Amino acid sequence: MSDLLGRLRGRGWRMTSQRRVVAEVLDGDHVHLTADEVHARAARRLPEISRATVYNTLGELVSLGEVTEVSTDGRAKRYDPNAHHPHQHLVCSGCGTIRDVHPTGNPLADLPAEERFGFTVSEVEVTYHGLCPSCARSAHLDA
Amino acid sequence: MSDLLGRLRGRGWRMTSQRRVVAEVLDGDHVHLTADEVHARAARRLPEISRATVYNTLGELVSLGEVTEVSTDGRAKRYDPNAHHPHQHLVCSGCGTIRDVHPTGNPLADLPAEERFGFTVSEVEVTYHGLCPSCARSAHLDA
């Protein structure tokens, strides 16, 4: 994700201050922000940026393959700027925190042909669910 | 999922006509319905059933472990009555159809301890994405 701005310019992206700010927000910490969180952080630098623009820009970054969408629960989608390094996700069922993980093995190979029902399978998404250390502690206290 | 009603009664569920109808809808075809689809089918038998009741009942079935929630895209959650047989999902990126699949291998074992960040990992969800035969055909025609 580094030098994202350069790559975007190279692809003929018209560079506006709004797009720059959104890209910079994503280029910062490798956390998994919701669209609203991206908007909030972008607005700290560019107060008048609109939600619609953030949604548009995120959508474009996704279709350019610079960012991937993650929808772990049924709530807001999260945006993962780590699109150039294949990885999976580990999600805390308590607080929703997401961490990137790199399991061994190849789950695509684990799906036998007779279980594919004629589908052209192109991608596998593996999501590990559990409790992060701090949520595990509070769950223990509750019991 | 068969004899769901019996199991629920055994657990002290107060049996109302609304809950019975919702359970019967799920007990039918093993498709993956959205809450609204469940509501529509339930309303065919019990026209005055409300959306809130359908949501409540689905939520209870989920916490009882009789039904699992699947949120593949960012759209509506789907409800999978096949909770007693472990399986994964194969989703068509075109039309959203979901099929149950049974991959070999154990993805939980594929996550090394140093990639767990102290989490208590309890569950893995594997989602295969691709195009179903009919969507693959129309994609081909478009090209």
Place this chain on the structure above:
DNA sequence: TTCTTGACTTGGACTCTGTCCATCGTAGGA
């Protein structure tokens, strides 16, 4: 069988996430 009561249902208001659109502004080439 009837009574009683607390669990369940209802429907409408509300929230949250996301999309759409008409209008305005501006990046970047001529």
Place this chain on the structure above:
DNA sequence: TCCTACGATGGACAGAGTCCAAGTCAAGAA
């Protein structure tokens, strides 16, 4: 510098889901 098409704006709208006060009824008690 000027033009213009592409991008931004914000407000209306839509879909999914939650909440709540008031009414209803399943099932145990008498």
